[in-house]
Amino acid sequence: VDQPEEGGIEKVESARKVKIGFYFATWWFLNVIFNIYNKKVLNAFPFPWLTSTLSLAAGSLIMLISWATKVAEAPKTDIDFWKSLFPVALAHTIGHVAATVSMSKVAVSFTHIIKSGEPAFSVLVSRFILGETFPMPVYLSLVPIIGGCGLAALTELNFNMTGFMGAMISNLAFVFRNIFSKRGMKGKSVSGMNYYACLSLLSLLILTPFAIAVEGPQLWAVGWQKAITEIGPHFIWWVAAQSIFYHLYNQVSYMSLDEISPLTFSIGNTMKRISVIVSSIIIFRTPVQPVNALGAAIAVLGTFLYSQAKQ
């Protein structure tokens, strides 16, 4: 039996850490760019159902071209795969459109502060719907998460109920998405990248008829003309950027899920929110009261305590 070269295991381990670090940095960077362009688009063109659909359409198109040109190997799927993907796609669609509706109504930072409360939803759903129990420190970590989000919501200068509820619905939907996706990915032969590609395709099919019903081509045409007149022809590049970056950050996040545990993933997701909250406050000059910032900081700290308690 070949013995591993001296120091070989350490080398493999440090190469893995560099790879994961690279995934995380790319994921956060792509996510910040997505959030900025998404909000710029929504400010000029307040049609979140269409922009959500375009994000999924861009991802679907990128992946269909990658498969056709053999840049990426197409996954081998069967009917059971698509059946198990359906609940994941439904939850992904609801979570995505709800977050985008939220961001069309409130500051990006506010949506992400509320979204930092996702672990609380995860524990409550697991406890009351799935009957799972957790050690006491996990429940205690929910106090700063819920308290911090509550404080930030109560002191938000531009509070809007639709914006708040959109972020809350997104939290709930993404908890179900993660539960279903963990079940669906078990023993899978499809890579993280292709799993997310299939998720985009199915979500696009689910969302398109609803987007047409809720907003529809007539409103879109009028809104588009207005946006082009106000912003100029380069508005189309903003739309392209928000759609493409949405796909890219999600693809990288699913690729990193292949390498890391769901827990490390959720810590990465919380750190991602800090970079989005800070950069969007700077870029959009969002007014923040000290007590509001305190609420956000407590909520984010709570999610760190939660990840520690889960360990």
Ligand code: 3PG
């Ligand atoms: C979306 O539009 O789907 C949300 O902004 C995504 O939220 P996430 O930060 O949890 O990926």
